[in-house]
Amino acid sequence: MAPLLxxxxxxxxxxxxxxxxxxxxxxxxxxxxxxxxxxxxxxxSGKSVTAQTVMGILDTPPGRxxxxxxxxxxxxxxxxxxxxxxxxxxxxxxxIFQDALxxxxxxxxxxxxxxxxFRFRRGMSRKDAMVKAAEMLDLVKIPNAKQRVxxxxxxxxxxxxxxxxxxxxxALDPELLIxxxxxxxxxxxxxxxxxxxxxxxxxxxxxxLILITHDLGVVAEVADRIAVMYAGRIVEHTDAxxxxxxxxxxxxxxxxxxxxxxDDVAGAPLxxxxxLPPSLSAIPDGCPxxxxxxxxxxxxxxxxxxxxELGSGHQAACHFAExxxxxxxxxxxxxxxxxx
Amino acid sequence: xxxxxxxRLLQLIPVFLGTTFIVYxxxxxxxxxxxxxxxxxRECSPAFKAAITERxxxxxxxxxxxxxxxGNVLTGDFGQTFSGTEVSTLIADAYPITVKLAxxxxxxxxxxxxxxxxxxxxxxxGFVDSLVLVSTLFLIALPVFVTGLVLRQVLxxxxxxxxxxxxxxxxxxxxxxxxFVLASLSMAYVARLTRTSLMENTRxxxxxxxxxxxxxxxxxxxxxxxxxxxxxxxxxxxxxxxALMGGAIVTEGVFNIRxxxxxxxxxxxxxxxxxxxxxxxxxxxxxxxxxxxxxxxxAVLDPRIRYD
Numbered sequence: 001m002a003p004l005l006x007x008x009x010x011x012x013x014x015x016x017x018x019x020x021x022x023x024x025x026x027x028x029x030x031x032x033x034x035x036x037x038x039x040x041x042x043x044x045s046g047k048s049v050t051a052q053t054v055m056g057i058l059d060t061p062p063g064r065x066x067x068x069x070x071x072x073x074x075x076x077x078x079x080x081x082x083x084x085x086x087x088x089x090x091x092x093x094x095x096i097f098q099d100a101l102x103x104x105x106x107x108x109x110x111x112x113x114x115x116x117x118f119r120f121r122r123g124m125s126r127k128d129a130m131v132k133a134a135e136m137l138d139l140v141k142i143p144n145a146k147q148r149v150x151x152x153x154x155x156x157x158x159x160x161x162x163x164x165x166x167x168x169x170x171a172l173d174p175e176l177l178i179x180x181x182x183x184x185x186x187x188x189x190x191x192x193x194x195x196x197x198x199x200x201x202x203x204x205x206x207x208x209l210i211l212i213t214h215d216l217g218v219v220a221e222v223a224d225r226i227a228v229m230y231a232g233r234i235v236e237h238t239d240a241x242x243x244x245x246x247x248x249x250x251x252x253x254x255x256x257x258x259x260x261x262x263d264d265v266a267g268a269p270l271x272x273x274x275x276l277p278p279s280l281s282a283i284p285d286g287c288p289x290x291x292x293x294x295x296x297x298x299x300x301x302x303x304x305x306x307x308x309e310l311g312s313g314h315q316a317a318c319h320f321a322e323x324x325x326x327x328x329x330x331x332x333x334x335x336x337x338x339x340x
Numbered sequence: 341x342x343x344x345x346x347x348r349l350l351q352l353i354p355v356f357l358g359t360t361f362i363v364y365x366x367x368x369x370x371x372x373x374x375x376x377x378x379x380x381x382r383e384c385s386p387a388f389k390a391a392i393t394e395r396x397x398x399x400x401x402x403x404x405x406x407x408x409x410x411g412n413v414l415t416g417d418f419g420q421t422f423s424g425t426e427v428s429t430l431i432a433d434a435y436p437i438t439v440k441l442a443x444x445x446x447x448x449x450x451x452x453x454x455x456x457x458x459x460x461x462x463x464x465x466g467f468v469d470s471l472v473l474v475s476t477l478f479l480i481a482l483p484v485f486v487t488g489l490v491l492r493q494v495l496x497x498x499x500x501x502x503x504x505x506x507x508x509x510x511x512x513x514x515x516x517x518x519x520f521v522l523a524s525l526s527m528a529y530v531a532r533l534t535r536t537s538l539m540e541n542t543r544x545x546x547x548x549x550x551x552x553x554x555x556x557x558x559x560x561x562x563x564x565x566x567x568x569x570x571x572x573x574x575x576x577x578x579x580x581x582x583a584l585m586g587g588a589i590v591t592e593g594v595f596n597i598r599x600x601x602x603x604x605x606x607x608x609x610x611x612x613x614x615x616x617x618x619x620x621x622x623x624x625x626x627x628x629x630x631x632x633x634x635x636x637x638x639a640v641l642d643p644r645i646r647y648d
Binding site: 055057059086087088089090091094095097099101103104105106107108109114117120121152154163168172328 | 571
């Protein structure tokens, strides 16, 4: 059976001529029903652009899809009729955004914005749709849903707004939910609640979930598989357990190492990955990560490492992936420390 | 909201007093001889002088004159011109015409301006957008009396479509071209404001959310984009009502409309305080109330704004 969502060799550019930025350089991943795929990477690595392309809400221009394919239940979406794609949105795939305050329309009540989908996609009356909207708020555990449905986004707290956003995305009972950094704008305690809620809803409904984040801690708890992105490519892809146990790409290792830990000696320096992500209009030759990689040798500057299979579904795009897998992580990861 | 409205209404009082006093002082109190030029080439007769001095309390200090005038206005007596006509009669004749003209202009600028702005804002770069940008620039650059005189000449004299001077009690049809002239400048601003505001909102996160929800395009634009984009436009339109009424002076001159423009103009030339102050006071009130309505409307359009 075809996976729920299959992204294959997706390529997206922004701008034209000399200014052209290659934002996605052949991204492939898939999500099955009821599964959580975490997409991990720094800002500008192409996580959100991939998601927007899947949803069909990428701004074109400036964006331009130059190649690849996106299939939902085997149906090709790129180049499909825009009306068909619109009908898929909300119904089959939905998305929640990072900053719920700006993602919600400030001049309409939260209930109105949820009810809209029932009115315009289900043909419900205004009144019935409002009742359904209140039920959705109740579903995401917003207290006093019946009263709060009439309130405006600015009257909600940050966590409540993100809950409302989740309620809105689930209104038409989608099979795939894309959560684009859903907890980044929230404080830590609220983050955990929102992640828990998302995970619970995914289990109840058997949805596929794509969780876009740059936060390793968030991923550890809920992800089945993790795809690590760098400069518009997937550089490592495996199930969560083996990523933490045997990170194969120096970038992944760097990400893990850069998380400060409770058992760090006080005053010990942070361990960031040196340098900055490359400019997407001038991605270095060879491995895009080599200017920041402590292990880089000649072959890294000459040859682009392909994403290759290391065994048991673990994929990485590094010339020396096997060596790193064998070594294990530089230090016990947060994940292990926590689960000990 | 109620308390806010009340407070705003109370604020009208000092503003009203201040503006009327300034106007009063400017036209009446600050000149040397109130009788200069009043009686043709000759010196006015002492009897006439005495009568006028008596009627307008000319011997009192400025502030006392003003207060006496104000007392009369509050009882509905706007006084008389030097020639003896009741100012209230003049205003009652002229005001409705100007109000009609201003409202026609407001409708024209709102409808054409918003449509042009929305169309160019949605289409983005292209022929329509360039057309709107260039034509609005043209309107902004042209002084209103030039637009007016050209249209009068072309449509009235050459083509004979309109009459070059409108009747004493003009119909809506007669006022459409003058209304267009009066509206032209603001119309250009409205078009540009709508365009910019819409373009800003096109890329807004909440518009993307609306698209991601799978709403029909018409719904995304008409509900999510437009309402947010029109908030600044409504503010502009509201405050423009006052400007349109005051700005009617030029347009009224060009098309010989007997509105308050001509009245104020003649009043100023003759330094006829009662006429000028009476009309300006009414203009100020219209302006203040229009502003208040806009502020209240603002809260309706944008629920983030609450007055309490």
